Amino acid sequence: MRPRVVSRALVSVTAIVGIAAGSLATASTSFAASDAAPSKPAASAQDVGVLAVVNLGLSTNQAKGVQRWLKKEWGYNGAIDGELGTNSWKAFQRHLAAHHGYRGEIDGIVGSGTISALQRFLKNNGWGYTGSIDGIAGPGTQSAFKTFANWCVATY
Structure with missing residues (x-):
């Protein structure tokens, strides 16, 4: 943080x-x-409305790449500031709900349901996640998320 x-x-x-x-x-x-x-x-x-920033190990530049992808593909309308906050995660949850089995509220809270769906996304789409779908954002999840973010930086 x-x-x-x-x-x-x-x-x-x-x-x-x-x-x-x-x-x-x-x-x-x-x-x-x-x-x-x-x-x-x-x-x-x-x-109290405190904005939770959950970058899951991404650098500011990598998080900006993810935000650009979210803006183009999933309705993110916030700042491209490299801080994956509530609005970034709401957009990501829309993607995860549409394609990767996320069934929770679109609330921007990065809980175990969001992480499990993120792990399915990273595993099933070739981003290098090989671990179990356990809802824990451990080193394997973070490493695969960085691989995806690097693609976002190069593409968006």
């Missing part, structure tokens, strides 16, 4: 924990004062 993204995530989590702790500390006084104005609910982790 890039330091900027990590910093944003840490600040967001720290803010949520602080808000939640403050809400718990004042809970007893708000219950005791029944005539008090109703308080706002505490913020939750769902309220």
Whole structure:
């Protein structure tokens, strides 16, 4: 992860924990004062939108190649910035759903279902993946993904 993204995530989590702790500390006084104005609910982790970047070992240049492929072939409309974030993965999930057995939500979250479909794509299309379809982005998955990304760089 890039330091900027990590910093944003840490600040967001720290803010949520602080808000939640403050809400718990004042809970007893708000219950005791029944005539008090109703308080706002505490913020939750769902309220925070931190962009997850999951490059799976790709360099910025390789990730840009994948984004160019996604833009041309799978409706990616974000920046070509070399950071495979939520919108990049949503486009990739559309590809994986259409051709490689991905059955999850098109949500941009890189979970085991996304990785399993990615492994099928890398295995069945000659990108060099020879491991099992286990949903774990280990060294074999990352190496094959780099081979695919290098093709994207050369082609797109």
